[in-house]
Amino acid sequence: MANFDEAYNITLGHEGGYSNDPVDVGGETYKGVARRYHKTWEGWQFIDMKKNDPNFPDCLRGNELLDTAVRKFYKAYYWDVNLLDYVRSQKIANEMFDTGVNMGTSRAGKFLQLALNLLNKNGKLWKDIVVDGKVGKNTLKALKSCLAYRGEGYVYKIMNILQGNHYLEYMQKSPTQEKFAYGWLKRVDFIKN
Secondary structure, eight states, X not given: OOOHHHHHHHHHXXXXXXXXXXXXXXXXXXTTXXXXXXXXXXXXXXXXXXXTSTTTTGGGTTOHHHHHHHHHHHIIIIIGGGTGGGOSOHXXXXXXXXXXXXXXXXXXXXXXXXXHHHTSTTTTSSOOOOOSSOOOHHHHHHHHHHHHHHOSHHHHHHHHHHHHHHHHHXXXXXXXXXXXXXXXXHTOOOOOO
């Protein structure tokens, strides 16, 4: 089964520290936790207390309590919600987790579900599943069948194509977001099977 710590460490490599970029639709963020979407996250109280520190935001680095709050938040809101402990591919779990953090867990679930439906040979290998973004027993069962049939490579590839396409469409709709293109595209893995 997939390991949270591996996925977490990969995703934190993409997320910075503190940011409050007016162009970023997430607004104020800390290690990818956007205040706009997660106003009640426990870490904001600590961050707000430190804003008058002359070394802000550098004074936030290495704070064990804040780092623990980030880890706990990610586990509950981005790992557990998509049942990633039950995914039998670390690579797929890593992708689901990172996509969920960057684009929302529902979109990550939809990318997986769509990939599984596209790879089932019109329902001959496993039944189509509802593409609703909610990972449950049917999604996990289809993934298990897909992994047994052909491995993780094609699911992973389709998920990355969908992710990359989302970034491109988003930047076309909102040109101010092109500022983030290079960071976003680092998250898209182009592999050959």
